[in-house]
Amino acid sequence: MSQDITELPTTPSTPAGTDNPGPDTMAADGGTPADKRGQIAWAVFEWARNPYVLLITIYVFSPYFSTTVVGDPVQGQAIWGYINGIAGAAIAILAPFLGAIADLGGTRKPWIAAFTAIMVPAMVLLWFALPDNGGIGVMGVALSIIVITIAYEFSAVFHNSMLPSIAPHSRIGFLSGLGLALGNLGGLLILIFMLVFFTLPGNVPWSFIPDVPILGIDQSLFQDSRIAGPVAGMWLAAFSLPLFLFTPDAARNTIGAWEAMRRGVARVVQTVTRLRHYRNVATYLGARMLYNDGKTAVLIFGGVYAAGVFGWGALDMLVYGIVLSVFAVLGGLFGGWLDDAFGSKVAIITSIGGTTVGLLLAVSITPTELFFQPYESAGPVWSLPFFQTVPEITYLAVVIIIAIFITAAYANSRTMLARIAPAKMMTEFFGLYALSGTATAFVAPILVGISTDLFDSQRAGFASILLLLVAGLVVMFFVHETRAERAEGDA
Template sequence: MADAVNGPGKVGDVLLSATGDKAADTKGQISWAIFEWARNPYVLLVTIYIFAPYFSNVVVGDPVRGQAIWGNINGIAGFVIACLAPILGAIADSGGRRKPWLAVFVGVMAPATFLLWWAMPGEAGLSVTSIALLIVIVSIAFAFSEVFHNSMLPSVAPNERIGFLSGLGLALGNAGGLLILCFMLYAFMLPGRVDWSFIPDKALFGIDAAAHENSRIAGPIAGIWFFLFALPLMFFTPDRIRKTGPGMLQSVREGGRRVVKTVRQLKHYRNVATYLIARMFYNDGQTAILVFGGVYAAGVFRWDALTLTIYGIVLSIFAVGGGFFGGWLDDRFGSKVAILISIGGTALGVLLAVSITPNELFFFVPWDVNAPPVWDLPFFATVPELLYVGVVIIVAICITAAYANSRTMLARLAPASKMSEFFGLYALSGTATAFLGPALVGIATAVFHSQRVGFASVLLLLGIGLALILLVKEERAEAAE
């Protein structure tokens, strides 16, 4: 005789997950969240702050050509991801288990990232083509690991904890990135640049800044970090296991058929489709903010590399809080209201950010550019800069919260039996039009000859996403047969 239901999400002494499976224990849930801690430093070290500008300016040797090559690399990776992510998600739903796939992606990404150490100036080590191939491979593995990791969430946590756990993962990811950035600053960037007593006189471990080893080390550090901190999920987070199931080739064929069938049935999943389209627009806006936020600040305030690195550290600190803030919003008000608040806060922050320049505050208040600095530190020395940083902190918190809320929203909307498949479509909605935000900013900047107008154009994408979210109902769809 079956055990009686003793409360919501519980049968007998067994705590049930949002999909009705046995939920992971606390260690398993936290290990799931730690995977974000493992993944996120790659983004900060390689794709944003250290390796990407090094590749563009030093390895390629021409910032304009280097930026074009970097854009092509990410475009190729994005195309592959857009084509395959939904199919891989469907394969996971057919085959059941997710951790073997995650193990493959970790096994590809960690060594490929480590190899970036040999990305030397003037192609003395790896060629530009080889580096580009490595980045494409790592980017694809990174995105696919996100699909399978996200799809585990509703089968790992009870329904009432998925918001918190999603936010915890984002918070830990940003915390890991923050720790790595601070270490890079202390160990490799500041030595020899400042005479502070607590900073080493020379870079640690014999790293030679003149040979750009302080930039090249970003790859090995990200790769080792990813491998080590992926282990808790592999050991402690339970996977969904089926005693019987199709083989690999059959799973591939079945997965492809499931994707085609799901796309054809999107009319049945109209509510989920509306959400994915909304997310596509506001996610493109968020991506553009991340890509151009530093570029805008550097152009308007003439920030140097040291200032931009500290800027990244400051934003990472507050982004950690954004993960918890997003989880609290989601559990307190529901995913839809949480998204409206987080995206609305992002839009307000961007509007305030573009209202500040070295000679103007909030569009209308003039400021004397010759006013004395507020302190002697070599960064954020003026009132407009400090106000700008304060405003962008709000943006960082809200963007991180929005990422957590968005993931949780899909976990609440998608049919439980098609969770990985819909997280594949979720990844597709985040990559299919990833060019839209950067293109909009570039066109607006060129047409109006203004960085301010160009950066502000992301408000259009955020606004469209917000309007579409209002049409979404927060209810789980039934699987179409």
């Protein structure tokens, strides 16, 4: 299992009688670090990968798929749930084996290159997803998304595992943060680019917007939504190159991939077994599995739900994505303030509680209802070509609050484990933390899919995520914010 990049082993000491190279000339794993160019190239890979999530998974392609390719928003949401559930189950099964190879198998770049080579053509293929099950159809999209999602997660396993070997311990936090910042910035810039050059032209009389979409994009054929796949693919292909060109790889390990998997999985089993002696940490990881699945599902289905319920198209979804991406940055700052002011447990309970209340409010809003109360529209509230009614604007405001709380919860969750895990087993428990993020990743999407089908309702399907959020919140009340220095029961 790959190490979590937020908590890594300290630099090994230098034997007596030898020259101490100092912490900035030795990588965190004890080897020789990459130069500054190699380190920056590692971070740029996040810039290359992360736009896929915003363009395909959340804001542009998934709403188009559910409402237009499937042709029925309710069935579209259910199918999108099953697609992500199948991908999540495959990731949960295979992640420990791939993580073991990343930890013990030596070279990582060939694996990253292979997963990138899988993702790029699969993303480009989404261009051929045509309305009403045309082109590659629903099944073609399903297979493509499953393949991309699995490859995307596994590329992250090997990419993250490179960090201790390329950066000094003093720069690990900076590079980790730089990668996340670049990933979010890249996604935001692509959303703005697509809005300005593909979707706004012809819809607004603004002088700084082109009169017609570039590249001959035909909005009437939904090409401004379909182009999301090729854009994400070409972006990944172009900006992954610095990693392969400038970031050094670890030496090839002589034990081989199969032996690395055997040893790594045995280590995972051993660590999981030890959890029975650290019940407080185990309780926390269980709570996180529940609420983390819920948070991820809110992100995956928020756009699909809005597109189906409010009839939002590419223009609305791009503006929606840009607004939420900006406010998500504030969520990180808000989470840090909560943690410093009240502690990690209170911060997590506040963040998950806020997400839960926000989701309940979100499903209470439709074009004809406002907080479950009937609402009769008085017409557009402004001349802008998006979010023209009070329910739409209210929904956007509620989801902004959800975005802030979700981002805060991601930040608080890492800090909580750092506060309660045994100091001498920090890396081992952060490995379990990473595993807990994928072990049940299929539960929430499958839950949404089944609930949507069972009740024939997008609202019911989206609201089913409340079960996971509330369950995780309840379990968090049984977690104590105290560090476990020794196994429970030891003298």
